[in-house]
Every structure is written in C-alpha cells, then in structure tokens.
Amino acid sequence: MFSKAVLEMIGVGILETLYMTIISSILAYILGLPLGILLVVTDKDGIAPLVILNRIVGVIVNILRSIPFVILLVALMPFTRIVVGTTLGPNALVVPLVIGSAPYIARLVESSLKEVDHGIIEAAQSMGASPRQIVFKVLIPEAMPSLIMGGAIAIITILSYSAMGGFVGAGGLGTIAINYGYYRYQVDMMLVTVIILVLIVQGFQELGGRLMRRSDKRL
Amino acid sequence: MAYQEPMIELIGLGKTFESKNSHVKALEDINLTIYEGEIFGIIGLSGAGKSTLVRCINYLERPTTGKVIFDKIDLSEVDDYELLRVRQSMGMIFQQFNLLMQRTALQNICFPLEIAGVSKKDAKKRAYELLEVVGLSDKAGAYPAQLSGGQKQRVAIARALATKPKVLLCDEATSALDPTTTRSILDLLKEINKNLGITVVVITHEMSVIEEICHRVAIIDASHIAEIGDVEEVFMRPKSKIAKQLVFSGANHIESFVGEDKCRIIFDGRTSFEPVIANMVLECRTPVNILFADTKDIDGKAFGQMVIQLPEDDISKKRIFAYLETNNIPHEEVI
Known part of the structure; x- marks a missing residue:
C-alpha cells in the first residue's frame, strides 16, 4: 500500500514523536513535580504554610495554563532559538512542550498529593517527622498510584501537544499528518498517522493503569 | 496508686481558632496534671474540645495561651527542631488508625524509627518485637487493607510504641471498633501501661472506656474542665451537670419522671x-x-x-x- 520510503518516513515520525514526548515529559516533571509539591506544602493548611509564595506560584501556574498551546508555541520561538539554536525539529519543540505542560503537571501532582488522608500526615507529625520527611516518606509514597495515573495523563497530553508542533515543522507524526494528510489531502496518510497516535495513547494509558494497580496496596 | 512525678502539666491552657469573621474558643483555662505511670482519661461530648486538648499536649495545635510542660520541658520554649525530638517521646494513636496504606504492618512500625534515624536493621528487629507485644507476629507482611479494624489499631499501637515513648496519647482509639474488639484493645493498653510503665492519656466520649481502664478522669464541657478526680469518685459522686449526664448516660430521661x-x-x-x-x-x-x-x-x-x-x-x-x-x-x- 505504501512505498518503502513512506514507511520509513512514518517510522522516523513515530520515533521522533516518542522522543519528543518522553524527553519533554521527563523535563516537565523535573519542573512540575517540585512545583506541585510546593503548592501542597505551602498551602494555608499545608505542612509548612507560606501563603504568599503559594499565591504567587498558583497565579503563575494559572497564567501559563490559560495560554493556548499553539500560541505559546509561537510566542516562545525567540526563547527556543536562544536555548536550542533553532525553532525547527523535535529538539526545538521540547522547549514549549516543557513550559506548556509543567504547570499542568504541577496541578496534577498537587491534586494527587492532596488525596493523601490528612490523618496520616497528622500521625507522621505526631511522631516528630519534619516537613521534608513527610514529603518524601509519606506524601509521595502514599500518593504513588495516583501520581502514576497522573503521569499517564501528562504523557498523553504532551503527546497530543507534540502533534500540534506539526504546524511549525517540529517533525514527528504531527508533521506527517499535517504535511501529507492536511495540505496534500492524502486521506490515507492522515488516517495512518491518527491510528498510530491512537495506539500510542492506548499503550501509555494501559501501561499507566497497570503500573498503578501494581503499586497500589489498598487493593 | 501513688503518683509522684508529674509527666504532663497543662497550665492555664487556652486555644482560640481565628478565622476571618469568627473566633472560636476551643479551650479555656485548662489546668491539669497527669502523673507518671497513670492512665488518665479525658471525656466530653463531641465538640467539647477534647481532641484539641490532646493535640495541644504534643503541640500539633499550638495553644494560644498557657503552657504545656512535658517531662519538665516547657514546650513553648523549645524550637521547631527540638519539638520534633520531643514528639518522638510521645506516641499517639487515632480513631481512624492512620496507618500508611502503602506500607506493610512491619514497615509501618519501622516508620517512626526511620524518622528518628534508627538503622534499618535495628528498626526491623524492634518492629518484630513490637508485633509480638501486640500479638500480630504473623501479620508482619500484611498491608493495612488486609487487616481488620482491631488489627489495624494493634499495628498503630505498636507503631506508637516503637520509639519507646514516655506517653501514649489515645484519641478516640476505640470509637471505630465493636465492643469485643474495644475490650481487647483496652486490655492491651492496660497491659502496656502496667508492663512498660508508659503513661497513657485516653480521650473518649464513652464513659465505659473510662470505667474500664482509667485511674483518674477529667471531664471537659464547653471548653472548660468541669470536673476532675479519681474515676471511682467521679463515678459514684458526680458533681457537675455534665458529669451526671455522662455517668447516667442511658438515663438522661430520668429527669422526665416528674413529681x-x-x-x-x-x-x-x-x-x-x-x-x-x-x-x-x-x-x-x-x-x-x-x-x-x-x-x-x-x-x-x-x-x-x-x-x-x-x-x-x-x-x-x-x-x-x-x-x-x-x-x-x-x-x-x-x-
């Protein structure tokens, strides 16, 4: 049905998409996870309340989250050029992907950590646990199943953002879908790339679900 | 029983919760001495302030006025770091057990030891000993979700005892349990008090719990101490209205027999x-x-x-x- 060259292109597209998604997810978590922890810990009912800092971070996160990704993508181009040296290709897309998804991840992490029963935190405090020990020995391990599920959601969101990168020549499946399926009306190409994207999403979701069930000891 | 050394002293203790348009006095002018080695009960109806009171003892709630003196240490004078150390010598158990759900029974008991910086090997050894004390040696690898309410509370007790505390605070520890399990948990607390010499503070709304294990009791009503004394004395000759109400419990309707x-x-x-x-x-x-x-x-x-x-x-x-x-x-x- 497809020539060897086309298949090769799709193969490269898949790898580029996975590359962008995974690298961006890792970097976005490096930013988003501490931010999410900060939001929980400094909350007025948190274990180390710092209301002003909490407000400031909360507002920044909200502002970044309310900018549509396509606009962020374009707006960040000068910054991307400074960081990566180009605005084209998968590496260039990583920059807006990380900045666009880190605030989202911060909120995901925040809501996961807030699920931890306050009584358990109080028990840890009664044993003389410091805020730091509570974060690493109570909040994160107790919220692990929920954090894993949030991780799957975050990766899938980043994947769908990465497809939008097709409009600015970022590479990956998004670029193939737009260049061939959209601009050249090649419906079959459009369909194939969409199906592959669906399968990747399905794969991440399934993996996340499995890891969550395995990690959760509440049965 | 003769009590000599005061273990916990509350002097003029008060706690007010401030919010934007209200302030609630949860506790006012609480004066109380709990002696080493006794089982001391604090009873009151819900909302009387007894949970706040127990949280003031280990400074989970910071009192607005007054002092808490624990084992000769004035808690208002210690810094945050020192406070964490002090808390390690006060164990606490809760109505909802509050076990770490993602850890086994054994790992739960190791938890306070990890916090105190005890080596993994020693922590494990101590945890096994404590499982023995609470009669759950065969449940070391079980997760809380696999345990019954009574077993969970036993693990919680073992966990609270891990750091060899001087005091065990029990906040409605049996309120979520059925009568038979309640009795076995109370027996365990009595045993711990007797064998390990740990001072036990019991918060409850049930007079039966007080009767069963406490030596002395304080009755809290509307943020104040209404009455305080030996359990038998309070039980036989309740003076305050609230004490009579609690002692009569089922007999509240007595007053309705008119004439x-x-x-x-x-x-x-x-x-x-x-x-x-x-x-x-x-x-x-x-x-x-x-x-x-x-x-x-x-x-x-x-x-x-x-x-x-x-x-x-x-x-x-x-x-x-x-x-x-x-x-x-x-x-x-x-x-």
Missing part, C-alpha cells in the same frame, strides 16, 4: 450475691419502682447504679433512707 422523688443507689463493689434491693423491700415493707438500672459484675462484685422511685408517704421514705444508711449503701436523692 416523684427518686433515689440513686450506687453499687461500689459489694458482693453481687447480696440482693440489695430485695432485702430493702422486705425490710422496709414497701415496694419500690426501679426506673433505671445499669450494673455490671466484675470479679463477683457489683458495680453500677440504680435509680428507684420512692414511695409517696414520708414514713416509708424515711425507712428506706434509714435502711440504706445503716447498711452503708451509697445513695443520693435525685430531684
């Missing part, structure tokens, strides 16, 4: 084979109506109380009181 004179007879441990009421009726040759009775047999001795309706005529009434008087049966007229 009649009533008498409360207290069973303070005379032999349960002695038919007190029947003898009285035979001796005084006048029938009495039992309005309320709550007695129990402990080791062949009768404990509890009865409320009887007195006959109308003064002569019979006098005869009954005379009988109770001469036979040394504690009683009081209820109006």
Whole structure:
C-alpha cells in the first residue's frame, strides 16, 4: 500500500514523536513535580504554610495554563532559538512542550498529593517527622498510584501537544499528518498517522493503569 | 496508686481558632496534671474540645495561651527542631488508625524509627518485637487493607510504641471498633501501661472506656474542665451537670419522671450475691419502682447504679433512707 520510503518516513515520525514526548515529559516533571509539591506544602493548611509564595506560584501556574498551546508555541520561538539554536525539529519543540505542560503537571501532582488522608500526615507529625520527611516518606509514597495515573495523563497530553508542533515543522507524526494528510489531502496518510497516535495513547494509558494497580496496596 | 512525678502539666491552657469573621474558643483555662505511670482519661461530648486538648499536649495545635510542660520541658520554649525530638517521646494513636496504606504492618512500625534515624536493621528487629507485644507476629507482611479494624489499631499501637515513648496519647482509639474488639484493645493498653510503665492519656466520649481502664478522669464541657478526680469518685459522686449526664448516660430521661422523688443507689463493689434491693423491700415493707438500672459484675462484685422511685408517704421514705444508711449503701436523692 505504501512505498518503502513512506514507511520509513512514518517510522522516523513515530520515533521522533516518542522522543519528543518522553524527553519533554521527563523535563516537565523535573519542573512540575517540585512545583506541585510546593503548592501542597505551602498551602494555608499545608505542612509548612507560606501563603504568599503559594499565591504567587498558583497565579503563575494559572497564567501559563490559560495560554493556548499553539500560541505559546509561537510566542516562545525567540526563547527556543536562544536555548536550542533553532525553532525547527523535535529538539526545538521540547522547549514549549516543557513550559506548556509543567504547570499542568504541577496541578496534577498537587491534586494527587492532596488525596493523601490528612490523618496520616497528622500521625507522621505526631511522631516528630519534619516537613521534608513527610514529603518524601509519606506524601509521595502514599500518593504513588495516583501520581502514576497522573503521569499517564501528562504523557498523553504532551503527546497530543507534540502533534500540534506539526504546524511549525517540529517533525514527528504531527508533521506527517499535517504535511501529507492536511495540505496534500492524502486521506490515507492522515488516517495512518491518527491510528498510530491512537495506539500510542492506548499503550501509555494501559501501561499507566497497570503500573498503578501494581503499586497500589489498598487493593 | 501513688503518683509522684508529674509527666504532663497543662497550665492555664487556652486555644482560640481565628478565622476571618469568627473566633472560636476551643479551650479555656485548662489546668491539669497527669502523673507518671497513670492512665488518665479525658471525656466530653463531641465538640467539647477534647481532641484539641490532646493535640495541644504534643503541640500539633499550638495553644494560644498557657503552657504545656512535658517531662519538665516547657514546650513553648523549645524550637521547631527540638519539638520534633520531643514528639518522638510521645506516641499517639487515632480513631481512624492512620496507618500508611502503602506500607506493610512491619514497615509501618519501622516508620517512626526511620524518622528518628534508627538503622534499618535495628528498626526491623524492634518492629518484630513490637508485633509480638501486640500479638500480630504473623501479620508482619500484611498491608493495612488486609487487616481488620482491631488489627489495624494493634499495628498503630505498636507503631506508637516503637520509639519507646514516655506517653501514649489515645484519641478516640476505640470509637471505630465493636465492643469485643474495644475490650481487647483496652486490655492491651492496660497491659502496656502496667508492663512498660508508659503513661497513657485516653480521650473518649464513652464513659465505659473510662470505667474500664482509667485511674483518674477529667471531664471537659464547653471548653472548660468541669470536673476532675479519681474515676471511682467521679463515678459514684458526680458533681457537675455534665458529669451526671455522662455517668447516667442511658438515663438522661430520668429527669422526665416528674413529681416523684427518686433515689440513686450506687453499687461500689459489694458482693453481687447480696440482693440489695430485695432485702430493702422486705425490710422496709414497701415496694419500690426501679426506673433505671445499669450494673455490671466484675470479679463477683457489683458495680453500677440504680435509680428507684420512692414511695409517696414520708414514713416509708424515711425507712428506706434509714435502711440504706445503716447498711452503708451509697445513695443520693435525685430531684
């Protein structure tokens, strides 16, 4: 049905998409996870309340989250050029992907950590646990199943953002879908790339679900 | 029992919760001394402030006024870091157990030891010992979700004891358990108090828990201490209205029997084979109506109380009181 060259292109597209998604997810978590922890810990009912800092971070996160990704993508181009040296290709897309998804991840992490029963935190405090020990020995391990599920959601969101990168020549499946399926009306190409994207999403979701069930000891 | 050393002293303690348009006085002018080695009960209806009180003892809530002196340390004077150390010598258990759900029973008991910086190997060894103490050696690898309520509370007790605390604070520790399990947990607490010499502070809304294990009791009502004393004393001669209400528990409706004179007879441990009421009726040759009775047999001795309706005529009434008087049966007229 497809020539060897086309298949090769799709193969490269898949790898580029996975590359962008995974690298961006890792970097976005490096930013988003501490931010999410900060939001929980400094909350007025948190274990180390710092209301002003909490407000400031909360507002920044909200502002970044309310900018549509396509606009962020374009707006960040000068910054991307400074960081990566180009605005084209998968590496260039990583920059807006990380900045666009880190605030989202911060909120995901925040809501996961807030699920931890306050009584358990109080028990840890009664044993003389410091805020730091509570974060690493109570909040994160107790919220692990929920954090894993949030991780799957975050990766899938980043994947769908990465497809939008097709409009600015970022590479990956998004670029193939737009260049061939959209601009050249090649419906079959459009369909194939969409199906592959669906399968990747399905794969991440399934993996996340499995890891969550395995990690959760509440049965 | 003779108590010498004060373990916990609360001096003029008060706690007010401030919010934008209200401030709630949860506790006011609480003065209380809990001695080393005793089991001290704090009882009150819900909302009376007893949970806040226990949280002030380990400074989970910072009191607004007054002092907490724990083992000769004034908690208002220690810094945050020192406070964490102090808390390690106070264990605490809760109504909802509050175990770490993603850790096994053994790992839960290791938790406070990890926090205190004990090596993994020593922590494990100690955790196994404690599982033995609470009778759950076979459940080391079980997760809380696999344990029953009573077993969870046993793990929580073991966990609270891990750092060898001087005090064990119990916040409604048996309120989520059925009566049989409650008794076994109370027995365990009694055993721990006796064998390890740990001072136990019990917060509850159930008089039966106080009767069962406490030496002394403080009754909290509307943010104040209404009454404080030996359990037997408070039980037999409650002075405050709230104390009477708690002691009578099921008998709140006594006051609704209008017009009649009533008498409360207290069973303070005379032999349960002695038919007190029947003898009285035979001796005084006048029938009495039992309005309320709550007695129990402990080791062949009768404990509890009865409320009887007195006959109308003064002569019979006098005869009954005379009988109770001469036979040394504690009683009081209820109006």
